[in-house]
Amino acid sequence: MKIGKTLAAVLAMLLSAALIHAGGSSETGTVTIWHSNSGAVGNAFEEIIDEFNRTIGKENGITVESIYQGAANDVLTKVKATANADISSLPDIAQLDATAALDMMNSDYLILPDELGLDTSMIMPSAIESLMSERGLLALPFNASSLLFYYNRTLFDSLSLAPPETLDDFTAIAPLLGEKDSSGRITRYAFAGVPATYELCAFIGAQNGLSYLVDEENGHLGTPRRVLFGEEGTFRNFLVHWKALCDTGYVSNITNDISTEFAAGRTATMLASSSNLSTVMSKVGGRFEVGTAFVPKTDSAATGGVNIGGGAMFAFSEREDVKTVLGYLVSEEVQLEWAEKTGYMPVNTGLYDSPEYIAFLDSHPQFAVAMAQTEASNPKVTGAWLPSAYQLYYSFQTEIRNVTEKGKDIDEAVADMEAAVQKALDDYAAQNLNQH
């Protein structure tokens, strides 16, 4: 009887000890990274992490544990949920994108690269600019990309066409790019996709040399309070030109699997991130030559270029080993391997005159376009840091479709979109600003 009781007590203690242990976060020596890289990009990332664990990590007694947590927006959802529930369960590092910037800027658990004492002098200036906030640099740029115009080069060459420089040029050639069968059904579109926040940051941002969607320089100088794309007429201007393109009848308003349609030859062009380049090329698999070009301008006055997108490493831990891992991730060797395998632009400027990188760009001219486009862009053209980013993404698509497909009045669509963004800004300000 007595033995039974003692046994029970010991068991209970063991069980509770196990529970406590399971709840505890990473011990020193283990650096946890939550990331959003899947497919070919995910494989490249895993190889980079494995390489670290085999070499530098082994020498310094550091093990990196990388955990895929879904798309960048899913990682953000999980980071925020974890921070609310139990801050000690946060990973040491999370790879997030621009949709996270506003929340991270206003969070009290983020450790800035400056606070970690990281050297960022060799990081690409426009990538730094894309993450610069009122608090300073928010995170370490790791996977920098930009919007890119992908086109079926074989088709363009056969028609002796060059990629369009403006949306008006595009409207002019769209009927040539499209194709109908004998029954009048469209078998090839000139363009597939519906612009959302990401594309609009470029289409609106480039107008008049530099424009913002919202105030505080798209939220980088502080929490945005006011919508600008309505009163400045930039969204309206975009819609006018975009509607003209859609009115040719050769634009397919699809929102998923656009690169599959592109690879199947069912659309002549598309807009996508430069980070998709290697995936798109392997999907096309040599059926035709893939060309990349600068994103068409809304009009000839839209000279601002594109913003840097992609992601960065946000740190939630001040430990020395976290700093070592981050330093490794932006080193020349890693960034070269990363760029070659994915299509991301290397963020380490030390690479730009490295013979190896130059040789790679010479043999893969499609990869050079994103870099050239970024160099030709105004670095102040930045991504918009908006609250409720996920909902607004779909709202932009809905309004654009309302105009191009359902004949909604452009001014009405602009007003509705302005109201939707303004509501998101107001809600966010009410919930977050009087805390400071």
Added chain:
Amino acid sequence: MKRGNEATNSHFPKAYYYLQRNYTLQCLKIAFIMVTLPSDMDRRELKAYAFLLPSILLAAVFAFYPLARSIIGSFLTVSQSGRILGIAGLGNYISLLHDPAFISSIGNTVAFTIPFLLLNTSITLLAAALTRKETRGTSIAESIFIAPLAFSLSALALIFRGIFRGSVSIASRITGLDIAWLEEPVSAMAVLVLMGVFLDFALDYILLLSSFRSIDRSILEAAEIDGASGSRIFLSIELPAAASMLHTTIFIALKDAVLISAPVMVLTGGGPFRSTETVMYYYYLEAFRSGNRAVGTTIATLMVLSSAVIMSLVMRRRRNG
């Protein structure tokens, strides 16, 4: 992501379930018994309450407490990190009801619920009716019909995505239609309804089938001897006997339809153009993705209220026959 969503989804039906069974009163009664112990209580009654205690505690912790907090939270302004910033009064409700995205999410939920209820009820009833007589072949049909129970929701949604992906999809090949199923609001909703039916089919089928099979055989045999035709027996004896179970399956389907969110999340993500964004998915986006806690609690409160109203209406109808 998913875990949080399901946990919050499921406390609504539970909450009114317990309310319905007057658990609050029971709680008070137990508290009273505890205070008046050990005087002249009936020991057997006490024992019964002791057995009830664990479930009452669970209900209190996982249903009543969150429900009360949600209701209170819906009248406050709350920060992303959960700090109370002030009293909003009816502000959260007013702003929610003025949000076109919320209004259209109600429309989308209705657009899902009506065809789903009709299809789900008629298909499951048809399947159960056709296989209600146990013969050698029916066990094969039964196992096929029950099979969807074994599928995980997310896996199934991914399979549906694969089948209906793009305009060069398996579904287009089979039907011979040139439709990009998940790219058009109407067809995307149709796929969602189809998947909803697939998810609910097995359980409803089992319930209806067991109801048909539990009918006293002697009644059916008596009718047969009296010369009643098969369809007459079905319409006048079997269907009325299964009516109460049919009500139950319709009710479960209604609950599933109104609270649908996980299939939306995996299959369409609310798209295209927010056309399949249901109320509960909108709730998930606001509360979990955007961290708008006040919006989350406001929707939660509205959902519990409307569920309670629907529930009591259905209950009253059932009581009145």
